[in-house]
Amino acid sequence: MTLASLAARNLLRNKVRTSLTLLGVAVAVVTFLLLRTVVAAWTGGAEFAAKDRLVTRHKVTFVMPLPKRYIEDIRAMPGVKASTYCNWFGGKDPKHEREFFGQFACDDGYFDVMSEQQVSPEELAAYKADRTGAIIGESLAHVMGWKVGEVVNLETGIYPADTPWTFTIRGTYRATSRNVDKSSFFFHWDYLNQALPEARRDTIGWTISRVDDPARTAEIGVAIDRAFDDKDTQTLSQDEHTFQASFLAGFSAVLHAFDAISLAILLIMTLILGNTIAMGVRERTQEFATMRAIGFMPAHLRWFVVGEAGVLGLFGGALGVAIAFPLIQGMLGRFLEENMGNIFPVFRLPFGATVAALGLAVALGVAAALLPARTAARVKVTDALRKLA
Amino acid sequence: MNKPDDILIRLRGITKTYERGGESLCILESLDLDVPRGSFAALMGPSGSGKSTLLNLIAGLDKPTAGTIDIGGERIDKLSEARLAKFRASSVGFIFQSYNLLPVLTAAENVELPLLLAPVAASERRRRAQTALRVVGLEDRMDHFPRQLSGGQEQRVAIARAIVNDPLLLVADEPTGDLDRKSADEILTLLETLNEKLGKTIIMVTHDPAAAARAGVIHHLDKGRLSVEAHGEVHA
Ligand SMILES: Nc1ncnc2c1ncn2[C@@H]1O[C@H](COP(=O)(O)OP(=O)(O)O)[C@@H](O)[C@H]1O
Numbered sequence: 001m002t003l004a005s006l007a008a009r010n011l012l013r014n015k016v017r018t019s020l021t022l023l024g025v026a027v028a029v030v031t032f033l034l035l036r037t038v039v040a041a042w043t044g045g046a047e048f049a050a051k052d053r054l055v056t057r058h059k060v061t062f063v064m065p066l067p068k069r070y071i072e073d074i075r076a077m078p079g080v081k082a083s084t085y086c087n088w089f090g091g092k093d094p095k096h097e098r099e100f101f102g103q104f105a106c107d108d109g110y111f112d113v114m115s116e117q118q119v120s121p122e123e124l125a126a127y128k129a130d131r132t133g134a135i136i137g138e139s140l141a142h143v144m145g146w147k148v149g150e151v152v153n154l155e156t157g158i159y160p161a162d163t164p165w166t167f168t169i170r171g172t173y174r175a176t177s178r179n180v181d182k183s184s185f186f187f188h189w190d191y192l193n194q195a196l197p198e199a200r201r202d203t204i205g206w207t208i209s210r211v212d213d214p215a216r217t218a219e220i221g222v223a224i225d226r227a228f229d230d231k232d233t234q235t236l237s238q239d240e241h242t243f244q245a246s247f248l249a250g251f252s253a254v255l256h257a258f259d260a261i262s263l264a265i266l267l268i269m270t271l272i273l274g275n276t277i278a279m280g281v282r283e284r285t286q287e288f289a290t291m292r293a294i295g296f297m298p299a300h301l302r303w304f305v306v307g308e309a310g311v312l313g314l315f316g317g318a319l320g321v322a323i324a325f326p327l328i329q330g331m332l333g334r335f336l337e338e339n340m341g342n343i344f345p346v347f348r349l350p351f352g353a354t355v356a357a358l359g360l361a362v363a364l365g366v367a368a369a370l371l372p373a374r375t376a377a378r379v380k381v382t383d384a385l386r387k388l389a
Numbered sequence: 390m391n392k393p394d395d396i397l398i399r400l401r402g403i404t405k406t407y408e409r410g411g412e413s414l415c416i417l418e419s420l421d422l423d424v425p426r427g428s429f430a431a432l433m434g435p436s437g438s439g440k441s442t443l444l445n446l447i448a449g450l451d452k453p454t455a456g457t458i459d460i461g462g463e464r465i466d467k468l469s470e471a472r473l474a475k476f477r478a479s480s481v482g483f484i485f486q487s488y489n490l491l492p493v494l495t496a497a498e499n500v501e502l503p504l505l506l507a508p509v510a511a512s513e514r515r516r517r518a519q520t521a522l523r524v525v526g527l528e529d530r531m532d533h534f535p536r537q538l539s540g541g542q543e544q545r546v547a548i549a550r551a552i553v554n555d556p557l558l559l560v561a562d563e564p565t566g567d568l569d570r571k572s573a574d575e576i577l578t579l580l581e582t583l584n585e586k587l588g589k590t591i592i593m594v595t596h597d598p599a600a601a602a603r604a605g606v607i608h609h610l611d612k613g614r615l616s617v618e619a620h621g622e623v624h625a
């Protein structure tokens with residue numbers, strides 16, 4: 001037997017109370033982590049956004065296309081390093097009517113500009129060599145069960161055709177940044193364009209450009225829009241980061257409220273732990289007096305109480321993380337990313353917050369125990385022992 | 390072994406007053422007491438006469454308002470709280486009326502408890518606890534928890550805990566107060582044995598004349614004063 005094992009036994013003495021306290025701490029930790037995850041998911045998109053990328057689209061709406069020749073003008077703009085373009089296809093696989101995924105007809109330079117979507121050189125070469133080739137996201141391949149080499153037929157109301165559009169999967173892309181969609185379907189813009197009736201050819205949905213100097217992204221965007229100001233079709237260029245930041249600004253009050261609630265939850269956790277520890281100490285006054293009579297020092301008792309609280313905080317915190325992990329990472333995160341991906345592109349437990357929650361559970365347990373520990377250390381031995389007789 | 394001049398406990402001019410509601414209450418008044426090494430002394434007196442107070446002073450749990458306490462050559466009335474705790478750990482074995490075992494520890498672990506304060510290896514702690522439990526006749530109850538023991542057995546575990554670090558002195562405050570006659574007799578016989586066979590000096594507070602009769606000498610405490618009664622006599 002050691003002092004530590006004695007402390008551990010004390011935790012197990014009142015199993016119901018200890019369990020309820022652990023559960024209370026765990027619920028507080030789960031709630032805390034949920035809030036931190038929401039905040040991180042909201043602000044995270046802006047942090048992940050490439051600061052050197054510009055999206056240029058029709059000034060009025062996304063749905064209206066730009067003339068294809070605009071891409072040459074944009075590529076010629078000073079400061080623009082590379083530029084690519086895409087069209088929204090909006091198709092469905094008749095065999096998987098209920099599966100929604102984005103399809104984009106893009107220029108072959110797409111994967112150079114979108115470096116977060118990586119394709120192996122061999123697959124990219126095979127894709128470029130096949131007019132009807134397609135590159136799909138790893139998750140999409142997984143969900144649909146599509147393999148490289150497989151032929152896929154898609155139907156779309158936007159580009160009616162007598163026969164379904166036929167594609168051959170030539171490769172998959174891997175997302176190196178978590179906020180990048182992993183379920184998209186890319187194919188050659190040329191394939192789409194050539195199949196269209198004369199009147200609908202040579203239009204593009206939007207362009208994506210990389211600039212030389214991330215500090216000048218906004219400036220270059222303004223220059224692009226100005227260049228098309230007097231043309232028949234005007235443009236709107238936005239960089240990913242400012243777009244997300246302006247979106248977030250509207251939510252700053254909510255985010256502050258979440259911070260305040262997080263603090264309140266930590267306070268509640270401290271009170272739960274403090275209450276349990278204080279109750280345990282009060283019940284054990286006579287045991288502490290006995291230990292003091294036997295020769296234990298006030299410092300022993302102080303460590304005893306503080307250590308007990310720390311362990312309680314640690315186990316409660318660990319239980320909370322153990323619940324939060326599958327809940328947020330598995331169920332909730334996947335659901336939100338799949339169904340509300342535009343608001344929560346990355347709904348994942350932030351590592352820092354997880355470590356912080358564990359650390360805080362221990363630290364606040366210790367803090368909550370300081371007062372009861374003082375009480376234990378100051379037990380008036382003769383008085384406490386007299387009460388027994 | 391029991392030389393009359395070999396005094397283990399020497400109290401001189403012990404006064405203890407408590408402040409209560411602004412007035413001071415004198416519980417012990419200029420007491421002198423000598424307890425020879427290896428003796429078994431009983432302390433009797435009416436309830437509230439200050440028996441426990443006196444025992445606590447001797448055991449180093451409390452300090453006198455005035456007077457000197459010498460235990461085995463050490464002036465414990467002058468020790469700091471920390472030194473006093475060390476003194477209790479090494480020199481005093483406590484036996485309480487309500488046993489005061491820790492409910493979360495087994496009998497053997499309860500007995501081991503005082504050894505945690507001494508530089509004793511875990512295996513040695515375990516071995517000494519077993520020896521002490523054998524002395525009190527509970528070697529077959531080592532791994533029982535206090536709630537699984539009878540009152541008499543609990544008190545025997547408490548006695549094992551009190552002797553495990555081989556103290557100079559055993560103090561017992563009404564050790565049979567919560568026990569039936571038969572268990573009480575067993576405890577008293579055990580204390581007698583510890584006194585006679587192991588030479589332990591014992592001071593026992595009791596208000597049971599039958600218990601006091603087991604001791605070699607009976608001190609009476611009344612109205613702050615002590616008087617001695619020779620063995621066998623009835624109350625003065
Ligand atoms: N801390 C204290 N403050 C005030 N009075 C006390 C305190 N401790 C003991 N007393 C009083 O001292 C007297 C003696 O107490 P105690 O030694 O416990 O008596 P006994 O053990 O002989 O019954 C009692 O009247 C008790 O109320």
Ligand SMILES: [Mg+2]
Nearest residue numbers: 389440441442
């Ligand atoms: Mg008493």
